[in-house]
Amino acid sequence: MLAVAVALVVHALTVALTVGGIWFLVRGWGGLGMIPGAFLLALGWSLRPRLTTLPEDKPVLRRADAPELFALTDEIARVAGTRGVDAIAIDAEINASVQSYGIRGQRLLTLGLPLWEALTPQQRIALLGHEMGHYVNGDTRHGLVVWSAYRSLTTWHYYFEPVDHDPLDDTGALTLILNLLYVVPRLLVRGMLTVLDGLTLRATQRAEYLADRVSARTGSTQAALECMDQLLIADSASVTLQREVNRAALNGPRGRQQAAAWAEGLWERLAADLASVPEHERERLRRAGALRGHSVDATHPPTHLRHACLLIGEAAPAAVVADDDQERRIAGELSAARTKVALQILRDGY
The missing domain is CATH 1.20.5 (Single alpha-helices involved in coiled-coils or other helix-helix interfaces)
Known part of the structure; x- marks a missing residue:
């Protein structure tokens, strides 16, 4: 309140x-x-206050584009106790997220291909369950009123940023005075942002724990834990992708057809690299993450605490079980987006 x-x-x-x-x-x-x-x-x-719109720089799938993926998301949403999404965006982040867009509050799921391709089919169900859980449990920070206030305060803070100046320039003294005048309002805006952070952080982290419970209920506790472990090797995924970019720059594809062929195999090479990480290394990363307090970002609880919370009580079985045929059809629906994102990584780097 x-x-x-x-x-x-x-x-x-x-x-x-x-x-x-x-x-x-x-x-x-x-x-x-x-x-x-x-x-x-x-x-x-x-x-x-501005309404979020669909991204223009990412592939966006509608129901007609990916009926099997939407059917899977709808099934997971029903188990979670909510409705499905209206659009699915694909990007190159090692992450996944949900948000609302438009006047009618339509739902957008964003899937980061490096994370999606690294997961097994059952782990993907757990991931989708976690994201659908955010619609079930609510999150004050991501509500329209508070979120748009964050955006306004961030804009204010940008306006009050110090102006670069050269002391030897004729306008240097005027710029210095202007920067001094900006100090107090900038501190006030930063203070307001800090207050909003403090008031909403606990609720935001609680929403993550509750979303983890939904993840375990839909995909199984084991799959939810394994999905969480994949976040610990996110740095390895970044290194692999950067290595692929460097390799392509040195002696990689020449021409459109070769680039498409390279892009087609990128995700298989990434999945193979991450699957080759031995269990003892994953255990080392778990222990190191617990010591460092590893978390996805500042709004997420420490990963080891999320892990421990899921282990409280009996392990939940999977309410939605992966289907091999459906997975193959989903892979076909994502093929164009996979190639487009891979080519984007090749062009822009990672």
Whole structure:
């Protein structure tokens, strides 16, 4: 409730800027009052709450493009106690995520191919179960009110960033004064961001634990634990992909057909490399992760605590079991996206 209250204060400031801009324009129409009016309206517009849209730089699949993948996601969603997603985006991240987009709150699942290709079919079900679990349990930080307040505060912080200046330049003194004036508002904005972080972090981490429970219920506790372990070798996946990029740059594909052939085998080579990591090395990474407090990012609980939480009580069997034929059909549906993302990695590096 406090987080929502802080977020509403942030949005109230945006409304005040917009109303103030309209007032200046009306009162000073045709005069100097239009200058601050236009400035305040532009500022209010840049800080407005914005709805998320579908990404334009990633392959996005609809139900007609991947009926088997959507059918699997729908089945997992039913077990989780929610509905499926409306679109699936594919990217090159070693991650997966869900979010809402559009006015009607449609659902977008983003699958990072390096993670997806490294998982077994049952581990993929556990991964999808975890992501669907976020829609079941809720997360204050990712709600529209608080999330858009984060975005507005981040924009404010960008506006108050120090301006680079050369002391020998004619405008150096003016820039220095401007930077000094920015100090207090920048600290205030950073303080607001810190407050929102403190108020929502516990709920965000709790949502991750609850999503792990959904993951275990859909794909089995064992598959959920194995999926979590794959995150510990994410650095190995990054190294493998960078090695492939370097190899392609030195003596790799020449021409479109060769590049497509290279891209086709990238994911198989990545999966083989990660599968070759021996169990004793995985155990070492688990222990090192526990000592370092490894987590996916600052919003996730430490991985070893998530691991320990899943081991409390009896192990859950899989409510959704992988089907080999369905997996082959899903692989076919993802083939174009696999090639496109692999070529993107080849072109842009990793």
